[in-house]
Amino acid sequence: MFNRSLLVSFVFILVQFVSLPNETNSANILGFFPGPSKSHFLIHSSIADALGRAGHNVTVLSVVPNVNKNGKYNFIHINSSTYTDDFATEMINNPQPAYKLMSHMLSNIMxxxxxxxxxxxxxxxxxxxxxxxxxxxxYGYFMNEFHFGLSAHFDCPTVVSFMIQPMLFLNDLVGNPEQISYVPTMLSSLKQPLTFLGRVQNFLASMLENSLMMPLLNYENNKYYRTYFPADQYPSLDEVKKNISLVFTNHHFSQGPIRPNVPAMVEIGGIQIKEKPDPLPVDIKQHLDSATNGAIFFSLGSTVKSSHVPKEKTKMWFNVLSKLPYKILWKWEEADAPGFSENIVYRSWLPQDDILAHPNVKLFITHAGQGSVVESQFHGVPMVCIPLFGDQPANALNVIREGYGVSLDYINLNAEDFKNAIVEVLDNPKYTNTIKQFSVLYRDRPMSARQVAVFWVEYILRHKGAKHMQSPAVFLNNWQLLSLDVIGFLLTVLFVVILIFVELCKLICCRSKGKSAGKSIKTKKNN
Incomplete structure (x- = not known):
């Protein structure tokens, strides 16, 4: 009788549990990824894929084709043609400081x-x-803030995905503190701890971002926002931005710099890296498996195509690589290769994460994009960096500082320097040992990046936008954030107090003089 009652109770509880509404397991989620880079898409779509595999109904809108073929989401391709190869060619062959490129790049992005x-x-x-x-x-963030109006259109919470560590644009969205006294900005390319001169440089870089880049970004986004989200139907862009629930950054504190983050800024560094690599295409696997001396993987990322690089430079690269005793995998999109050699295989698209996971890959020649550097760090593969634009020079500088590889100047690169860099990294075990040690550190986490992403998205869903974790800084302007209004008020009070004190002193002095004069007159009369 006891066992039967216990069984009935258990079944009743189970039925009640199963019948409970589960808001997070059946959520309809939209992934909007308008950036033109395949590598950026891989990061954003990895979040969408993780959510799809967690049981959510995910729809992805993207301007690039779906390179994540196994992604568990419904994919819709927006076949946009605005992003031109001419812009990429100019950026890599006519390098300029970031502040000079910003206006051109922003107008192109907009x-x-x-x-x-x-x-x-x-x-x-x-x-x-x-x-x-x-x-x-x-949202896949690419300075496209006017797209946030879609959240107002669908009346739902906003989550932002970013490809690298937090920047001013991202920090501003959720009130994340800048802390320029010890957190280097992206423009300063400094390393912690900052020296006095470093803090001066960081301060000036921050001033440049705040006074030039932010106003330009806000102006462009507000202009486009009202085109698609008119004032009689939607709130202002500033109001929409105050409702952002969460920002994901493809960064991990072990990479540095160390910085404070508000609860709405969540690190998911390495989200695009699979916990178990997918099987490689048969020909690629055979090529790497046969690399008894080791293999070199050469890729300048998804934005830069082989057609962007002058033929004399690619020919120089071929002459060096074809003579090395290593197997080479080279990402090459053009029909005409710079040359043919038994040790080189060209492919227009290569599964980078899966290739770097192969034990025979001993070196990665890379443009030093954040995603590529992270994957190389995760798999413990040292690098020869050829940074081209954007955050790549700063990433390459960090690779040198940390001992993960070396960096080369793309514009002045010659055959001798190219070969010497490859030989240095392959023959000197310090690079491999250093990056493998970091790989252990980078992987040491209580939850995988995908688990973290799923948990926090479901947290936002469960708590209807999770307003309770929003920083009050979102609702303050720069004067208030820096307490300049408070300082001004206190200085005004201090000035008034001093003024009153001075006037009282004058009054007391006048009275004292009056009394002294009165006593003198009385004394004279008595005499």
Whole structure:
């Protein structure tokens, strides 16, 4: 009788548990990834894939084709054509300081983001989906803040995905502190701890970002925002930005710099790295398996195509690589290769993460994009960096500082320097040993990056945007954040107190003089 009652109770509890509504396991999530880079898409789509595998219904809109073929989401391609190869060619062959490129780059990004929003595929998508169609939107951030209006359109929480460590643009969204006294900005390319001169440089770089880049970004985004989200139907962009629930950064504190983060800034460094590599294509696997001396992987990322590089430079690279006693995998998109050699295999697209996981890969020749550096660190493969633009020079500098490899100047690169760099990293075990030690540190976490991403998205869903974890700094302007209004008020009070004190002193002095004069007159009369 006891056992039967216990069984009935257990079944009742189980039925009640199963019948409970589970808000997070059935959420409709939109991933909106308008950036033109395949490597950026891999990072953003990895979040979408993790959520899809956790049981959510995920739809992804992207301007690049779906390179994550096994991603568990519904994919819609927005075939945008604004991003031109001419811009990439100019950036790598005519290098300029970041502040000079910013205006040109931002206008290019805004033009592309504008076409994405006005694209027939996008407009048709908006027409076919009602206001309550999605429970949450994940944005692939590429300075395209006016797209945040989609959250107001669908009336749902906002999650932002970013490819690298927090920058001023990202910090501003969730009130993350800058702490320029010891946290280097992206423009300063400094290493902690900062010296006095380093803090001066960091301060000036921060001033440049705040006074030039942020106003330019805000102006461009507000201009496009009102085109698609008119004032009579939607709140202002500033108000929409105050409702951002979470920012994911493809960064981990072990990479540095050490910095404070508000609860809404969550690190998911290495989200695009698979916990178990996918099987390699048969020909690639055979090529790497046969590399008894080891293999070299050569890729300048997804943005830079082989057509962007002058032929004399690619020919120089071929002449060096073809003579090495190593197997070479070279990402090459053009029909005409710079040369043919038994040790070199060209492919227009290569599964980078899976290749770097192969034990015979001994060196990665890379543009030093953040995603590439992270994957190399995770798999313990040393690097020869050829940084081209953006954050790549800073990433390459960090590779040198930490002892993970060496860096070369793309513009002045010659055959001798190219070969010497490769030989140095391959023959000197300090690079491999150092990066393998960091690989152990980088992997040591209580949860995988994908588990972290799923937990926090579901947390936002469970708590309807999780307003309780939003920093009050989001609602303050720069004067208030720096307490300049408080300092001004206290200085004014101090000035008034001093003024009153001075006036009282004058009054007391006048009275004292008056009394002294009165006593003198009385004394004279008595005499």
């Amino acid at each position: 033009e592309m983001a504008n076409e994405t929003m006005g694209h027939p595929t996008m407009q048709e998508f908006l027409k076919n989906h009602k206001k309550s169609s999605f429970d949450l939107i994940i």
